[in-house]
Amino acid sequence: MIEFRPATPTDAEAMAEVQNAIYRAGLRANPVDAALVRERYLDAEYTVACTVADQDGQVVGFQSLKRAWPGNPYDVAEGWGIIGTHIHPSAGRNGIGCHLFAISLSAAKAAGLRHIDASIGAGNEPALAYYSAMGFIPYREGDDVIIPHRLDL
Secondary structure, eight states: OEEEEEOOGGGHHHHHHHHHHHHHTTOSSSOOOHHHHHHHHSOTTTEEEEEEEEETTEEEEEEEEEEOOTTOTTOOOTTSEEEEEEEOGGGTTSSHHHHHHHHHHHHHHHTTOOEEEEEEETTOHHHHHHHHHTTOEEOSOOOSSEEEEEEEO
16 A cells, blocks of 8 residues: 655655665666755755655655756746656556656645646656656757756646
């Protein structure tokens, strides 16, 4: 059974492990640690929603939705949403991403967001397929590493 709930600071280690499993699978450029997860995903200043998928007490995925801030590293316009989805490779293709996105989409609408950016690794075929299935489309030039996608609400 999978429970979807708001992420808490105590989830940082498990969230880092999800991202590191993605890194080990060759679908993420760099490993992370709990401190980076806290800073990047659990910092409340710009957070709209951060939801974990918990399977029998184990975090198997999470999705973060933030409001773009001045000078963000994704070059996303202020006021847009910035979304990131991270599913442990062993838990993929179980509908977890769809459930997480339904929660984030509801939060985005409640927060008054009009657009959401997903900056997707060019070589991450599962992520490219996932965001396409959620309705995201490429909208501006990226580089050889990242392909920016958007969803208009």
